Amino acid sequence: MPVIEIQGLTKTYKSGLQALKRVDLTIEKGEIFALLGPNGAGKTTLISIVCGIVNATTGTVVADGHDIRKDFRAARTKIGLVPQELTTDAFETILATVTFSRGLFGKPGNPALIEQILKDLSLWDKRDSKIMTLSGGMKRRVMIAKALSHEPDILFLDEPTAGVDVELRRDMWAMVRKLRERGVTIILTTHYIEEAEEMADRVGVILKGELILVEEKTALMKKLGKKTLTLNLIEPLAALPAELSDWDLTLKADGGELEYSFDAQADDTGVPSLIRALERLNIGFKDLNTRQSSLEDIFVSLVHRDGEAA
Amino acid sequence: MNFNGHGVWAIYRFEMARALRTLWQSVVTPVITTALYFVVFGSAIGGRMQAVDGVAYGAFIVPGLIMLSLFTQSIFNASFGIYFPKFTGTIYEILSAPVSSLEVVLAYVGAAATKSAVLGLIILATAAFFVPLQVLHPVMMLAMLVLISVTFSLFGFIIGIWAGSFEQLNFIPMLIVTPLTFLGGSFYSIDMLPEGWRTVALFNPVVYLISGFRWTFYGAGDVAIGISVAATLGFFALCLAVVMWMFKTGYRLKA
Known part of the structure; x- marks a missing residue:
């Protein structure tokens, strides 16, 4: 069953840069989909459009049966995003910022759930620390906790392991597996191809704004291997x-x-x-x-x- | 779900928490500044000034001073509130959340307006220590206080979205709003101006706001209260329209 259907998606920025030249893509429910591509290929633009941060020039996106424009509330409630950049509210505490995210996504407070998420990400002991006092790796964990706070069915991880130490990377993949067991669909972009190789069910390769290939990972490796x-x-x-x-x-x-x-x-x-x-x-x-x-x-x-x- | 109440409440609380964290900057500084105005204008100079429209000069400037703080604080709070997430990049979360533009405006502008309305009341209380005060129309006074707080918070919100740098963020408050406020009769009645300048002053929209607010205190203003209220509502509607347009088009928010 498809959980995301992207049709005829294009994006031309005001600068004239054509970031996406017609992308069609269907993501199946519960799969881990890895989007590979060099810098500037359009990975982040694609994710940003699905998440509502960038407006598409043409094309449609349907997330869990809801058009992301016409029915943005229902669509966005289902989606969690961990962006590439470490953008956090420096003066907030971990607990406050994660609680904020859950409310922002329209969910009533659930301290037990937030506690569980923070414990899973080894953040609970630091819950009252201000974000600006944390290391880069910890900030990345906070951003993941924020994205998970509203229990999304679809999770986007944009370069989740860029600049992350081995331990966190291992924790993160353990978490991704756990989420997948719960039926969460995961779309990730990465530069570390071995991660896609290890984790992904399917792989898409994006190049200069075009999806040049979408294939089962094993079939791909067999065919081109x-x-x-x-x-x-x-x-x-x-x-x-x-x-x-x-x-x-x-x-x-x-x-x-x-x-x-x-x-x-x-x-x-x-x-x-x-x-x-x-x-x-x-x-x-x-x-x-x-x-x-x-x-x-x-x-x-x-x-x-x-x-x-x- | 047609209204994301949890989302609005989350942003509102976040913004209010920011003010409490910087309590000194948010409340104490404006209060001290106002007290200084009273010392200088009220006592030092005011003692040598005659009463304006039958009101002692020290008391006469109270509504103008409150307005001055209301304008600057509303604009500062709202513009900073939305500009800072844009600057740091945390705006991504607001944009990706299931909140409508109306809800975002409600939360940010609501928080900024709450802060400046509370501040206005604190300044009023401070003023009562220095000069004998009377408020002829307290309900109208509160209504004007809230309406002007909301309107200038909307205005500040627009500036915050428009601004591409901290310099631009300060540009409009410093170079347009503050001069217009000083020239708009915060510290004098425009009737005190020579005839030609009086006509010029009537083109200054701030005159109508200050005059209306002063009327709620002393029952007299430079222009009729009806015109003041109409001007305030007009500015409010204009700001609201601009904000809605910005969100509809994604102006300076979405690529």
């Missing part, structure tokens, strides 16, 4: 022998490592024939390993390919 075979040679090679020019090989580590990149889905991967050829040429190796390319490699190759096309 390449494997790399690395051979640790006994004797370093000065140059690649001409006999091996049929394979896509590179020499690494001063000739001590031979890398072969291949398509794992192909009928003929070229691995057995390469090994035989090496034997024929008397090139010995002491160890070998293969590695599935990461989402990051896929992402880089996508962005790169698009750059060439443009």
Whole structure:
């Protein structure tokens, strides 16, 4: 069941910058969707439109069955946002600002719930501290607590782990998993592709205002994933022998490592024939390993390919 | 849910808490400033001035002084209240919340107006220590006090949304409102001006506000009370219309 339906969304800023060139996207209920893209690709603009912070130039967004313009109250009540920037009220206490957020979103006070959220985020002991006295990581926790205070069904996390230490990142992913178990839909943008790889059900790649790809993460990695075979040679090679020019090989580590990149889905991967050829040429190796390319490699190759096309 | 009462209350409380946190700046400073005005204008100079319209000069300036504080404090509170979240970026939360523009205005302007109306009453009480006071029409006085607080808070709210820098935030209060207030008869009756200047003064909208407020005290003003009330309501309607337009178009709030 779709929880967010985006149709024909475009955004041209007053400066003339075309941040979004027609985006269509459907997010399913309960999934974790990762939006990847380089800086300035339009990730934040897209999120800001859905959350009501930026007006779309054209197009419609329906959140949980409610049009975000015509029925903004119902739509926004369902949505929580953790923005990228650490914007907080410096002079407020943690407890006051989180309580404020819940009221702002039209929910009656619920001290027990606020207490639980603050405890989950390790903020309870500091509840009476002013926000300006907190570290960057703690401020990030406060912003998450604010976004969760009104029990949203849809949570947007814009670069949630930018500049965050390992511990908080781990806590945050534990929290995301917990929220997903409760049925919360999570849309996140990130630069850390390994996070998308670890957490997301589906991945969308946005580039220069266009969604160039939306795919199940596993399918994507299978489809675009390449494997790399690395051979640790006994004797370093000065140059690649001409006999091996049929394979896509590179020499690494001063000739001590031979890398072969291949398509794992192909009928003929070229691995057995390469090994035989090496034997024929008397090139010995002491160890070998293969590695599935990461989402990051896929992402880089996508962005790169698009750059060439443009 | 057609009205987000919890949301309005949350913003209102947030704004009131801000004033309590800065109690010294919010209340004590204006009171001291007013007391200084009484010492200088009321006692030092006022002693040498004759009564205006049958009212001792010290008492005559009380409504004008309250108005002066009401204007500046309403504008300051409301403009700062909305400008600061814009400046720090915390406005994102207001924009993404299920609150309508009317509710946002109600909360911010309500809080700013509450603060200045309370301050107006504190100044009135302070004045009572220095000069013998009489208020002929107390209900009208309170009504004018509230209406002018709300109107100038709306005006301040507009300035806060319009302003792109702290400099612009101070520009209108310092360069337009304060001079107009001083020239608008806070400390004198415009009848005391030469004929030509008197006509010029009547183009100053602040004259009507101060005159109306003074009427509620002493039953006399520079212009008829009806005109004063009409001018105040007119300014109120104008500010309201501008604010609604700003929110409808997302002017300087949404990209």
